[in-house]
Amino acid sequence: MTPVTFGFIGLGQMGGPMAANIATKGFDLTVFDVxxxxxLAPEGTKIAxxxxxxxxxxxxxxxxxxxxxxxxxxxxxxxxxxxxxVKTVIDLSTVGPQMARxxxxxxxxxxxxxxxxxxxxxxxxxxxxxxxxxxxxxxxLMESHxxxxxxxxxxxxxxxxxxxxxxxxxxxxxxxxxxxxxxxxEAIQYGLSQGLDMKTMLDxxxxxTGQNTATRDKFxxxxxxxxYDAGFTSALINKDIKLFLANAQAFGTPSRVGEMISxxxxxxxxxxxxxxxxxxxxxIQSLGEPEPGE
Numbered sequence: 599m600t601p602v603t604f605g606f607i608g609l610g611q612m613g614g615p616m617a618a619n620i621a622t623k624g625f626d627l628t629v630f631d632v633x634x635x636x637x638l639a640p641e642g643t644k645i646a647x648x649x650x651x652x653x654x655x656x657x658x659x660x661x662x663x664x665x666x667x668x669x670x671x672x673x674x675x676x677x678x679x680x681x682x683x684v685k686t687v688i689d690l691s692t693v694g695p696q697m698a699r700x701x702x703x704x705x706x707x708x709x710x711x712x713x714x715x716x717x718x719x720x721x722x723x724x725x726x727x728x729x730x731x732x733x734x735x736x737x738x739l740m741e742s743h744x745x746x747x748x749x750x751x752x753x754x755x756x757x758x759x760x761x762x763x764x765x766x767x768x769x770x771x772x773x774x775x776x777x778x779x780x781x782x783x784e785a786i787q788y789g790l791s792q793g794l795d796m797k798t799m800l801d802x803x804x805x806x807t808g809q810n811t812a813t814r815d816k817f818x819x820x821x822x823x824x825x826y827d828a829g830f831t832s833a834l835i836n837k838d839i840k841l842f843l844a845n846a847q848a849f850g851t852p853s854r855v856g857e858m859i860s861x862x863x864x865x866x867x868x869x870x871x872x873x874x875x876x877x878x879x880x881x882i883q884s885l886g887e888p889e890p891g892e
Contacts, residue, residue, distance in 0.1 A: 600742045600745075601657035601685075601742065601743065602626065602657055603628070603657050603683075604625055604626060604628070604656050604659070604660065604746060605659040606629045607631070607660065607662070607663065608631060608661055608663040609629060609639065609640070609662075610633075610638075610663075610664070611721045611829055612662050612690070612721060613631075614724075615721065616660070616662060616724050617660070619727045619750040620660075621642035622640075622642065622749070623746075623749040626644075628643065628644040628651070628655040629652070630645075630648065630649055630651070649672065653683065654679075654681055654682065655683065656683060656684050657685060657686070658684065658746075659684045660690060661687060661690060664691070665837065666691075666693030666701075673701045673705055673712065674704060676705075677710075685710055686713060686739060687705055687713065689713065689716075690715055690716060692838055694765055694844075695765040695766050695841075698734075698761040698764065702714070702761035702762075712735070713740075713761075715731055715734065715735070715764050716731075717731050717732075717751070718732075720829055721830065722829065723752075727751070729751050729752065730751070730752070731751040731753070731755065732755055732767045733754065733755065733757060733764060734760060735759065769845065772838035772839065773842040775835070776835045776836075776875075778810040778811050778813075779835075779876070779878050779879075781812075782810065783878055786799060786817065786879070787882060796817070796822055800813055816828060816876050817879075820876040826873075826877050826880075827874060829874070831872065831873065831875060832863065832866050832873045832874070833867050833871070835863060836863040839856070842856060843857065865881065866878045866882075869881055869884070
């Protein structure tokens, strides 16, 4: 059955813009955020004064929260509600495979369906309505939600039927993104030490085999400009890479590169706490400031 009303929990850097896109397209949306809903609620939304109020007003409830512990706490609170309209919980957060499976069990025991559906595309993608969404859950539910998902999602993929599969794809994607940022930072530093110009290097790399997301976007638009404003923190990429590494090790897949990349991002997050993740360039630069011609 196609849902009629929607709720959205978590109106931060990603959740706020995604909720705004849903509301802009005319969907009935009730929102709640523990940090203060009135101040964060997008125009055109209904404000709930509690999680329970949002759950009572919505057929389907979106979550966009910082980590798995918060998602699990929300699922437990939903399960404990005596009056609850919501039947489907669509978790857009990055929580890790095991916590997604745990959340699905809690939801199922309370008569709800939990959808593991993390997104990729950053704050810019959330604002533009162009994020990629990795749906792990019943394909029929994805189809019944397609209209509302299309308000903030450009690329919608059904990646599996089981909770945890969406998270697995998300953390391996972010591992690759973090690897590209770290490796590109080292490569650019080496080029500068040889007297090369950063923009020239990027121009050449981006029409050559070394191109990646860091060279195409982060370096030209965030680092070369000195803005460092990708809207994603070092702490969050560090968390996601740790999730990838822990799950790779648990399943016995190779993780030598993962261990090295995790160490690098640990160092960045410790040295530059709270920083935008593009500042890994500055962190790697600080490890050995090159002088042109050296």
